[in-house]
Amino acid sequence: MxxxxxxxxxxxxxxxxxxxxxxxxxxxxxxxxxxxxxxxxxxxxxxxxxxxxxxxxxxxxxxxxxxxxxxxxxxxxxxxxxxxxxxxxxxxxxxxxxxxxxxxxxxxxxxxxxxxxxxxxxxxxxxxxxxxxxxxxxxxxxxxxxxxxxxxxxxxxxxxxxxxxxxxxxxxxxEIARAEGGLALSSRNGYLSAEQLEQARALSAALHSLAQAARQGQQPLPVLEAQTTQALNALGWQTDYLTVRLRDSLQSPAAEQLADTPLVALGAARLGSTRLIDNLEF
Structure with a gap:
């Protein structure tokens, strides 16, 4: 080499x-x-x-x-x-x-x-x-x-x-490489303590929860995004965004697109001083 x-x-x-x-x-x-x-x-x-x-x-x-x-x-x-x-x-x-x-x-x-x-x-x-x-x-x-x-x-x-x-x-x-528990592998994971590495799994879990709720469409998407953000912040995170977007443009989907259009849930949040990002196609 x-x-x-x-x-x-x-x-x-x-x-x-x-x-x-x-x-x-x-x-x-x-x-x-x-x-x-x-x-x-x-x-x-x-x-x-x-x-x-x-x-x-x-x-x-x-x-x-x-x-x-x-x-x-x-x-x-x-x-x-x-x-x-x-x-x-x-x-x-x-x-x-x-x-x-x-x-x-x-x-x-x-x-x-x-x-x-x-x-x-x-x-x-x-x-x-x-x-x-x-x-x-x-x-x-x-x-x-x-x-x-x-x-x-x-x-x-x-x-x-x-x-x-x-x-x-x-x-x-x-495709995203993940550690056990779903945490996306990232160079910045090295900044996290052992306790924070356990806590960091919550970001991918929040994206799964948001994606599932969006597909079900029982509440407006902005409400679901706000609820998911509030739940993650309650665990000690500082969230920049947790959102669902169209895969090809990253624009917000219309309500009628939530059922079967290719979508992606994206998140960025800080755990302590470390900012992590993740996403989930669905």
């Missing part, structure tokens, strides 16, 4: 090796990331993973400086899964100049939910992902990129960007 740090070295390593399958990450890898790597492996002729903590998608009060950097351990895990190339640039490698050209996604999709509570987040995501796509696929004629469904809105935003910019890249969504 090769570990490279510059775009020039990445392109040199990719030369003549066919179409890549690509898994972008911010490092601090866990079993969920390894599931993405395993899914990506047969989708290309060379498997590339990136490790880069992207400053552009963190708000000033968020955990950019404290976000765990575990490159050596990450590379060991990736090598064990058969990764061919790890692209691990420094900030000065990926942003040698201030990144004044940025990608602004459609506000109708990107300024709601995560984008509402984290203004500018998806501009930072799209900008770095487009730059990574250009680095990985720019000389290979395209390929496949795998993103986890835990970041549900992020995947939709990136899919829309790829479609509208006519990028020769197929986006594959990988």
């Amino acid at each position: 090769q570990v490279v740090h510059t775009i020039a070295d990445l392109r040199s390593a990719l030369a003549g090796r066919g179409r890549p399958a690509f898994v972008p990450t911010m490092g601090n890898l866990h079993a969920g990331h390894m599931a993405l790597v395993r899914q990506a492996k047969p989708l290309g002729e060379v498997l590339v993973a990136s490790i880069f903590v992207n400053r552009l998608q963190f708000l000033p009060h968020e955990d950019f400086d404290s976000y765990p950097r575990t490159l050596q351990a990450d590379c060991a895990q990736l090598e064990a899964q058969g990764c061919d190339i790890v692209f691990a640039p420094k900030e000065s490698d990926l942003y040698p100049q201030p990144q004044t050209f940025t990608v602004h996604p459609d506000p109708a999709l990107a300024d709601i939910l995560e984008g509402h509570f984290r203004p500018g987040f998806f501009t930072g995501v799209c900008t770095v992902v487009l730059k990574l796509f250009n680095a990985v696929f720019g000389t290979t004629g395209g390929g496949t990129a795998v993103f986890g469904k835990k970041d549900y809105q992020q995947r939709l935003v990136i899919e829309r960007m790829v479609q509208q910019l006519a990028l020769p890249i197929t986006i594959v969504g990988a």
Whole structure:
């Protein structure tokens, strides 16, 4: 396995090796990331993973400086899964100049939910992902990129960007990897105490409860969302949102769509100082 740090070295390593399958990450890898790597492996002729903590998608009060950097351990895990190339640039490698050209996604999709509570987040995501796509696929004629469904809105935003910019890249969504009890695997789970890890299961339980109640349609959806939020907050959480949306647009469904339209329940909430997200398609 090769570990490279510059775009020039990445392109040199990719030369003549066919179409890549690509898994972008911010490092601090866990079993969920390894599931993405395993899914990506047969989708290309060379498997590339990136490790880069992207400053552009963190708000000033968020955990950019404290976000765990575990490159050596990450590379060991990736090598064990058969990764061919790890692209691990420094900030000065990926942003040698201030990144004044940025990608602004459609506000109708990107300024709601995560984008509402984290203004500018998806501009930072799209900008770095487009730059990574250009680095990985720019000389290979395209390929496949795998993103986890835990970041549900992020995947939709990136899919829309790829479609509208006519990028020769197929986006594959990988199912959420979960610990026993339903907790979605996340790098930020490492911030939780043993007691909080037990409590954290309540987020996925709340989404299941909300999805079931929405399908039954016995009360208006805003009432159900408010009740579920109140119940989660009563357990010591601080909820940003618990909501049901249409899968393809993340807009609120009409009452007549609750019975059989493809929907997704999404949640974001803080347990102590740790913010967790999760979702459930139904």
